[in-house]
Amino acid sequence: MLPTIEWVEDKVVMIDQRRLPGEEVYVECRDYESVAEAIEKMVIRGAPAIGVAAAFGVALGFLKVTSQADADEGFSRIYQRLKATRPTARNLFWALERMQRIYKDSRNLPLPALQKRLIEEALDIEREDVEINKKIGSFGRSLIKTGDAVLTHCNAGALATAGWGTAVGVIRAAFEEGKKIKVFVDETRPFLQGARLTAWELSKLGIPYVLIADNMAGWLMQKGEIRLAIVGADRIARNGDAANKIGTYSVAVLARENQIPFYVAAPLSTFDFSLEDGGRIPIEERPAQEVKEISGRLITVADANVRNPAFDVTPARYVPAFITERGIICPPYQTH
Numbered sequence: 189m190l191p192t193i194e195w196v197e198d199k200v201v202m203i204d205q206r207r208l209p210g211e212e213v214y215v216e217c218r219d220y221e222s223v224a225e226a227i228e229k230m231v232i233r234g235a236p237a238i239g240v241a242a243a244f245g246v247a248l249g250f251l252k253v254t255s256q257a258d259a260d261e262g263f264s265r266i267y268q269r270l271k272a273t274r275p276t277a278r279n280l281f282w283a284l285e286r287m288q289r290i291y292k293d294s295r296n297l298p299l300p301a302l303q304k305r306l307i308e309e310a311l312d313i314e315r316e317d318v319e320i321n322k323k324i325g326s327f328g329r330s331l332i333k334t335g336d337a338v339l340t341h342c343n344a345g346a347l348a349t350a351g352w353g354t355a356v357g358v359i360r361a362a363f364e365e366g367k368k369i370k371v372f373v374d375e376t377r378p379f380l381q382g383a384r385l386t387a388w389e390l391s392k393l394g395i396p397y398v399l400i401a402d403n404m405a406g407w408l409m410q411k412g413e414i415r416l417a418i419v420g421a422d423r424i425a426r427n428g429d430a431a432n433k434i435g436t437y438s439v440a441v442l443a444r445e446n447q448i449p450f451y452v453a454a455p456l457s458t459f460d461f462s463l464e465d466g467g468r469i470p471i472e473e474r475p476a477q478e479v480k481e482i483s484g485r486l487i488t489v490a491d492a493n494v495r496n497p498a499f500d501v502t503p504a505r506y507v508p509a510f511i512t513e514r515g516i517i518c519p520p521y522q523t524h
């Protein structure tokens with residue numbers, strides 16, 4: 189299993205995803221503030237992975253609470269800080285809300301028992317995430333046939349989760365079944381999650397892949413070189429509109445134009461049934477520097493005006509099916 193994040197002796201250890209694939213360096217967080225900063229600075233990223241990090245952050249932060257009298261105020265300070273790290277991925281809020289429910293249900297326990305309970309819950313969230321991804325993989329692999337070339341965007345692999353991956357997890361499950369497949373990896377400007385992280389994961393797993401610049405997918409689809417596309421998601425509204433890494437919408441539109449199926453693989457914790465449609469999903473704007481520089485080197489004029497929305501929303505009509513841990517879901521959607 190590829191390492192993403194671990195709870196080790198009352199510390200949270202995560203691989204520094206900013207430094208991959210060049211260096212495999214681990215960051216140790218000893219307090220909730222360093223976990224919050226790691227999420228903000230993209231040491232760890234990917235919707236399910238930041239959910240796990242936030243849950244660990246709560247457990248770690250609460251270990252520093254020293255008296256029962258300070259517990260409510262302490263919990264709320266930690267919760268609010270982690271909640272403010274990144275706005276788009278539903279999994280972050282889902283994990284925090286789950287930790288809050290446990291806190292409320294267990295707050296009458298003596299402090300050491302309550303601290304232990306929060307650690308156990310965070311570890312459960314981590315463990316369950318891997319199991320969920322494997323289920324997503326075992327449902328989704330039927331959509332891939334031997335000989336297929338699959339396009340993926342961003343990184344929805346082991347690094348974006350507690351392990352295994354969602355979209356890459358489906359590809360991995362098909363590959364492990366013995367299907368001969370090839371993956372086209374969008375480089376995913378500006379943060380290069382595809383070039384740096386998905387390519388790194390696929391090469392470690394021995395899955396054949398071809399790295400392409402983002403603007404090449406349309407041409408390759410038109411030439412018949414791509415048979416399907418599978419991506420992850422950060423938040424899915426009740427009607428099926430799906431927010432994912434910027435550029436996903438372009439892939440979906442190109443896939444439709446070229447009659448190529450475009451699937452979204454995501455756990456149920458990514459669904460936000462409180463939002464009627466994708467227009468209400470908060471879209472993070474990240475620093476201009478991410479667009480203006482590559483590896484710390486300026487690639488444009490120093491004072492260029494920049495926009496850097498980190499996500500876009502693909503309308504539900506472009507998504508013929510969602511691959512979840514409960515199975516493959518197709519429209520029309522009904523929620524009860």
Ligand code: MRU
Pocket residue numbers: 233234235236277341342343344345348349353354355381419420421422432433434498
């Ligand atoms: O900004 P990031 O790298 O956190 O964005 C990640 C993505 O958009 C992923 O595709 C998404 O979180 C799904 S990960 C299983």
